[in-house]
Amino acid sequence: MAADHLVRKLRAFGPLPQASTDALGALGDRRTRTVPAGQDLISEGDDPRDIYLITDGWACRYKMLDTGARQIVGLFIPGDLCDLHVYVLDRLDHSIGAITPVTVARISQAEMDALCDAHPRVVRAFWWDSLVQSSIQHEWMLSVGQRTALESLANLLCELFLRLRTIGEADGDRCAVPLTHAQFGDILGLTETHVGRTIKRLNAGGCATLKRRTLVIHDLAGLKTLARFNDLYLHRAGGTLP
């Protein structure tokens, strides 16, 4: 079902009763919407009260400067919820854009309320998820502010690999990472050119290889060391992940 990724992710927080996973699974099955790559997910005329559940494709939350510079402040992969908050904040101060073609399931406030009333474990799992989201924010900030380009890149790839693996989108030691160099740059606060050079250095290092939108992990422990990666921030139930 369409919300499979979400269920897998929430299970990383802790076990969920069957009834809850069934209810979650039903979320993604109707009222979907597809947005082509490069286009914004938020457009005029949509009811912004809905919560979007990404069921397919990658999206990002980003901000722009009048110089044209762009900073991506969050990445959404399948199973991620993006709440638009427009009903609390009068105007959105950022945008959500599709990186690849994206399919979202639209969940109304009413549906969400009903789900939460019926399944208290799910409420807690959603809460956990939103805290992890903000932890990731902090970690990115640490990267952009304090890590070197190579460390930041390694860290991001570690994170993505682990996130993709929990939602079942990694194939052994490899996963698809559909970001262009320019998009990596917008996440890491680097230029396209420098991202290219940094990827080359990473590939030469041997811990991981990123080529043709495919990431292959040869030595996860080595990559984590290189990245000064700290497992803690993803807040998995089991602690450190292999």
Added chain:
Amino acid sequence: MAADHLVRKLRAFGPLPQASTDALGALGDRRTRTVPAGQDLISEGDDPRDIYLITDGWACRYKMLDTGARQIVGLFIPGDLCDLHVYVLDRLDHSIGAITPVTVARISQAEMDALCDAHPRVVRAFWWDSLVQSSIQHEWMLSVGQRTALESLANLLCELFLRLRTIGEADGDRCAVPLTHAQFGDILGLTETHVGRTIKRLNAGGCATLKRRTLVIHDLAGLKTLARFNDLYLHRAGGTLP
């Protein structure tokens, strides 16, 4: 009363009934705790289920790298709530430190629940506050990633001036900013040395002067331009602030 700052801040979101502001005011009046400058607010033995309301002094949320590099990911001034989340996330992946001597009021989960049940407008105001908090996060990320050192500094000073003014801690065109150059550096992702040079450049520019821990705004509009400041992210009820 001790929660005055909080009430003023929440009023920037919208009007609050008198009964609600009274209830809020009562929050800060008991169970306080004081932490000296430089020390962490979270220590062993404290009940992390409490929510902390800063009633006096400045604190920050920060993360460290094993190299000793530090990134401050959030600043708390009087009226700010810092939720420790430890009861959802098993282990905290960051710390909260006191920048100046800090006094906090400890609010239990039960008190908070009671307050929220009785005052729906307050719930919404808290929700707004937490969204603004995360908006500020995003804006900082934009600064660290895309703005120049001078732009970032100007932006931070704009934000602090506006935040201090809404809680009534600005005196006309000036306010106290008790950060050392090193702390500015930890926020902006710059070194102490470079912060010093950047402040010198800012002072020479004439829009604002930062000296002896005191910020004086000579030309707010000019400072905003310099900072590529976008009023939107603070989400004040009235929109753009003078």
Added chain:
DNA sequence: CGCTATATTGACTTTGCTCAACCCAGGTGG
């Protein structure tokens, strides 16, 4: 097959970092 995106490479510039010396103000203790 050709078009557009993206990636790669190189030469050169700039921003911000490093390291190190020095200064100043405020607090402390004799």
Added chain:
DNA sequence: CCACCTGGGTTGAGCAAAGTCAATATAGCG
């Protein structure tokens, strides 16, 4: 009351990381 000490703050020279600009290659895609 003064000497000292310490924690900032300031300055300078040299360096490294990342940015800029521009040309060229490559790869998907229609």
